[in-house]
Amino acid sequence: MKLLLNVLKRIHKPAVYSSQPRCRSSSARSGLLPLRDEALIVGSNPELVQRLGPQVEVRTGFITEEEEGAFMQELELGLKKKRYEFDHWDGAIHGYRETERVMWGERCEEVLSRVRSGAFPEGSPLLGPVHILDLDKTGYIKPHIDSVKFCGSTIAGLSLLSDSIMRLMKEDDAEEWLDLLLPRFSLYILRDQARYNFTHQILKDEESVFNGQRVPRLRRISVICRNLPS
Numbered sequence: 001m002k003l004l005l006n007v008l009k010r011i012h013k014p015a016v017y018s019s020q021p022r023c024r025s026s027s028a029r030s031g032l033l034p035l036r037d038e039a040l041i042v043g044s045n046p047e048l049v050q051r052l053g054p055q056v057e058v059r060t061g062f063i064t065e066e067e068e069g070a071f072m073q074e075l076e077l078g079l080k081k082k083r084y085e086f087d088h089w090d091g092a093i094h095g096y097r098e099t100e101r102v103m104w105g106e107r108c109e110e111v112l113s114r115v116r117s118g119a120f121p122e123g124s125p126l127l128g129p130v131h132i133l134d135l136d137k138t139g140y141i142k143p144h145i146d147s148v149k150f151c152g153s154t155i156a157g158l159s160l161l162s163d164s165i166m167r168l169m170k171e172d173d174a175e176e177w178l179d180l181l182l183p184r185f186s187l188y189i190l191r192d193q194a195r196y197n198f199t200h201q202i203l204k205d206e207e208s209v210f211n212g213q214r215v216p217r218l219r220r221i222s223v224i225c226r227n228l229p230s
Contacts, residue, residue: 041180055194063158068185084097092141100132135202137218138205139220145199156225163183165210
C-alpha cells in the first residue's frame with residue numbers, strides 16, 4: 001500500500017519548468033525560501049509546460065530594493081489620494097487602486113528601458129502609458145484576458161512590495177493550467193498563446209500556495225508595460 005501511494009504521488013506531481021537560473025538573493029529579501037532549487041513555474045502536465053515555456057518568463061531579482069524604492073517614491077503620493085475599490089467595471093479586480101503614468105524620473109525610466117528592451121520584440125510599438133495596479137492585502141485579480149483591442153502580443157510586469165502567485169488557465173479547458181511564482185523584485189512576461197489563449201489571475205492571500213509552499217500575499221504593486229496590437 002505504501003509503495004502504491006508513493007507511485008501515485010509521482011504520477012500526480014505537477015510538471016515544473018525553470019525559466020532561468022535561480023536567484024537566491026532576491027528570494028531571501030522577499031521572504032520566500034531560497035529559490036535556487038525551486039522551479040518558478042509549475043503546470044498541470046509536462047506537455048503544457050514544455051509548449052508554453054518559451055512564452056512565459058519569470059526573471060527574479062530584475063530590480064533592486066533601491067530601484068523599488070524609487071518607484072514607490074514616485075507612485076505613493078498619488079496612490080494615497082485614491083481609495084481601494086472593491087468592484088471593477090468588468091468585475092476582474094477586487095481591492096485595488098490603479099493609475100497610469102507616462103513621465104518618470106531618471107532612475108525609474110532606466111528600469112523601464114530594461115523592461116522594454118528585454119521583454120518586447122525589437123521595433124514593436126508600445127502602449128504609451130505604463131499601467132500601475134496597487135492590490136490591497138485582501139485584494140486579488142480574477143481570471144481574465146486583457147483586451148485584444150487595446151493590447152498586443154506581450155505583457156510585462158514588475159512585482160513590487162510582495163511575492164504573489166499568478167495562475168494561467170486555458171480559456172476553454174480549466175484542466176490545463178500553469179502557476180507562476182512572482183517574487184518581489186521580479187519581472188514576469190506573457191507572450192503569444194500564453195497571453196491570448198489563457199486567462200491570468202493573482203491569487204488571494206488565503207489561496208496563495210505554490211507547489212505546496214505557502215506564499216504570503218501582502219500589499220502588491222505591479223508596474224505593467226504592454227505593446228500595441230499589430
